[in-house]
Amino acid sequence: MRSNSQQIIEQANRLIPGGVNSPARAFGAVGGTAIVMARGEGAMLLDVDGNRYIDYVLSWGPMILGHSHPAVVEALQKAVLDGTSFGTPTRNENRLAELLIDALPSVEMVRLVNSGTEATMSAIRLARGYTGRNRIIKFAGNYHGHVDSLLVAAGSAAATLSVPNSPGVTPGTAADTIVLPYNDPLAVAETFDQFGGELAAVIVEPVAGNMGCVIGTSGFLQTLRRETEKHGTVLIFDEVMSGFRVGYGGAQQRFGVMPDLTTLGKVIGGGLPVGAYGGKAEIMRHVLPVGKVFQAGTLSGNPLATAAGIATLEVLRETQPYAQLEQTTNRLAAGLLEAAKKHGIPANTACCGSMMTLFFNSQPVVDWNTAATCDTKRFARYFWAMANAGIYMPCSQFEALFLSIVHTDAMIEKTIAAAERFFAGDV
């Protein structure tokens, strides 16, 4: 049924470690062989064996307009004729920067980079350079890319594949990272009482997507804002996933809590490699060449990437599909939960905008400790039952799934029906 996938992965295993260019794509947590995709059309993926899937991975978040959206394709076709990279300023960089600044209430200036990892790495360096302090706080189960100092108690593939603290991250690098439980305002306040004057930054996913979808409570986010303000610490919202996804103005607009710096990626590149970090001009002016904090990149602000990003954000800005997206996502979550409950399967859901997770857990998931008690064996069976029914879910209990503007009601109903068939036989 998937013999071409099998053959390609066998070859890849000889050429690329684990046959994948990112561990999140290996099916380590669900077993079996990764499915090799050949084509994306709207909300559908087509694999190299000709099987079709409703896609809830959406390249791990970026494809909010679906695959090959005409506006993005047209923008890329136009841009490529003018050349693919100059290593100089371009007019379109301003346009993308302007769109980001207009959308995100706390952002006054931005730098474009090539990935979410680069964005968080640069934001941490800037916070340290700006404050002259070393220590940072991160939260267990949050993932901020594969930055050494943030690859501690990390979510996403690090948690999925049980290496939340990677070999190769030196004790020295990690020594300045304090890890606290997510959604625990008391732990935050106590840590500030102890280390307040030494803390350069707090970095947080205001809506976590890398231990499954877990929403930051307002008490937690407000405590972060209050304590960082009191102690002159930079508050960084990692909105690589939530930016332009839980609303056009991201989690900061949705929850009304303003960070000092914001990191972005995924949606803002429309499927091409883009990241960005931005925030208060007073802090951003510490970046070289205005200030002294170094950050650079040959392909930063790349013309193709900016063209795809601008096209995506302009569609979102003009059509504001967020209420509709959220309604569709809630419908999916409610249907999956109802189907699980009907067959006595312990489950919970969490949704924010067009991100969601069905947790196989009898208790609500609020942090990494509760996420870690999910029935990951059931998740693996569920993943394959859904794949075999033509539904492509993230291959880990600890990754959020995503919807696009082209997921239809019929697709949602088909997904719920497939899940119900699985639940009926998996007791």
Ligand code: HOZ
């Ligand atoms: N940040 C992505 C999801 N947690 C990982 C994607 C990847 O590594 O391929």
